[in-house]
Amino acid sequence: MRIPKHALCLWLALRGAHKTKDKLLAAGVLHSDLCAFNCGERESLEHLFFQCPFPASIWMEVLGKCNISRTSLLWSDEVQWMTGHTKGNRYPASLKKLAFAASVYDIWLERNRCCFKNSLLHSHEIVRKVGFDVAGKLINCKNIIKVKGIIVYVLIGAYRKRKQRAVSV
Numbered sequence: 732m733r734i735p736k737h738a739l740c741l742w743l744a745l746r747g748a749h750k751t752k753d754k755l756l757a758a759g760v761l762h763s764d765l766c767a768f769n770c771g772e773r774e775s776l777e778h779l780f781f782q783c784p785f786p787a788s789i790w791m792e793v794l795g796k797c798n799i800s801r802t803s804l805l806w807s808d809e810v811q812w813m814t815g816h817t818k819g820n821r822y823p824a825s826l827k828k829l830a831f832a833a834s835v836y837d838i839w840l841e842r843n844r845c846c847f848k849n850s851l852l853h854s855h856e857i858v859r860k861v862g863f864d865v866a867g868k869l870i871n872c873k874n875i876i877k878v879k880g881i882i883v884y885v886l887i888g889a890y891r892k893r894k895q896r897a898v899s900v
């Protein structure tokens with residue numbers, strides 16, 4: 732179970748293929764590699780996912796919604812943790828995989844918004860987007876009846892309400 736645009740973004744991140752500012756500086760494209768989220772550190776893949784305070788706060792909130800209580804890890808450890816805890820396609824492994832890919836996608840999108848549009852969403856708004864995408868995928872899964880997590884039901888409830896609002900407007 733995956734969302735193609737999220738899976739592609741995660742695939743690029745796993746291969747270190749995103750053009751982060753450290754790479755663009757080294758290539759002579761930029762004059763600065765300061766983090767787009769204004770934390771004062773250098774922007775690299777490892778910094779964005781999830782050492783920078785802003786993405787880290789998003790990721791920790793998403794982890795909390797998946798009933799995972801821990802701090803964010805170094806990127807390589809995060810990937811290793813996810814690989815070890817998301818075997819198979821049944822819930823809750825599917826929830827963790829979807830949430831991980833959606834978080835990487837939405838943080839990268841927000842980084843680009845900062846760089847190119849000079850605007851930034853509140854972290855809660857980004858977490859809500861992640862939840863909406865994950866719920867939207869899970870609700871279309873035929874195994875949804877087997878899903879027991881309260882959080883997922885809450886997310887699906889929000890998803891249905893938003894869809895109903897969109898239809899009634």
Ligand SMILES: [Zn+2]
Pocket residue numbers: 766767768769770771772778783784
């Ligand atoms: Zn930063």
